[in-house]
Amino acid sequence: MTLDGRRLAPVLLYPFALALSLTGCGPAGAPGGAPGASGAPPEVGVVTIAARPTTLVTELPGRTSPYRIAEVRPQVGGIIEARLFEEGGDVTAGQVLYQLDAALYQAAYDSAEAALARSRAALERARLKAARYADLLTADAVSQEDHDDAQAALKEAIATVAVDEAALATARINLAYTRVTSPIDGRVGRSVVTQGALVTANQSLALVTVRQLDPIYVDITQSSAQLLRLRQALDDGRLSRPEGEQPRVRLILEDGSEYPLAGRLAFSEVTVDPGTGAVTMRATFPNPDHLLLPGMFVRALVEEGVREQAILVPQQGVRHDRRGLPTALVVDAAGQVVKRTLTVDRAIDGQWLIDAGLENGDRVIVEGVQKARAGAEVRAVEIDSPAPAGD
Structure with a gap:
């Protein structure tokens, strides 16, 4: 029994010795002796930033109102x-x-017409008498007093005709008012x-109300802070707008569909509502099919202007650090990762509009971000980027 145990011991120890010898023969420099570790830089997907003109649009709440409204009384x-x-x-x-019912007004009109005819007849009689007295005065056939009385009677008759003409015009207007018409x-x-x-x-x-619906107004509210930022952007040249042309406006209806016809901004109020801090703007839209009705709530897409050198980056390429600041990882010319802190303006069709932090030609990592660290070397592979809005 002892002899068999001594013979079995070398047989049991042989596999452990063989494993140790194989481990010691691994390739030099492989961490932990793991076979096949090549040390190649990780592959990441990048998008090359290309600045291009982009129309900036802001979405604002609005409500429709009639172009003209008349309460008929x-x-x-x-x-x-x-x-x-x-x-x-x-x-x-x-x-x-x-x-x-026009009976009373027709009678009043007929009475005024008859009174005018009577006064015109009296005027003709006074005119003839005044003419005869003028001839007789030259022949000393009548006194100066009689002549003056005839002239005064003539003037009185002329005034009476004028009064009766005004009375007839009033009666005619009142008679016409018995037919209540639409003013618009x-x-x-x-x-x-x-x-x-x-x-x-x-x-x-009011008996009834008439509303003109084509064209139709859309009243849009915008905060005074937004209005100030827009004016500053136009003043410093970041945004451009054609001279003398009002901004174009599109509408999103309550069911989420887009209104097929575009409108134009007509004017903006000159005061700020102290309760809301908002400014009301008014846009005019064609409405031939009367699809837009007064009082409808809509969302207005107002074209602010064109940014000639807009920097847009896909949203998956922008992350936030521990302080909440937006950042992006950029691959430089040497293939190393550089972290950039960004200033973001707004989202446009799945992309961020960047005010600062990126430049034209930068390669932003949008895929494989988890494999990239600032200062590390990576292998950049270009991927397709969606076209910016306004192209």
């Missing part, structure tokens, strides 16, 4: 005989909407009165 009192329009339909300027082209709303209702002149309650 009667200018004379009376009973409504007929409503002459379809609610919700389109009307034109001057179209009759309501017909009032537009779409008419719901009528608040029916046939047989009594209305009064210049009453506070």
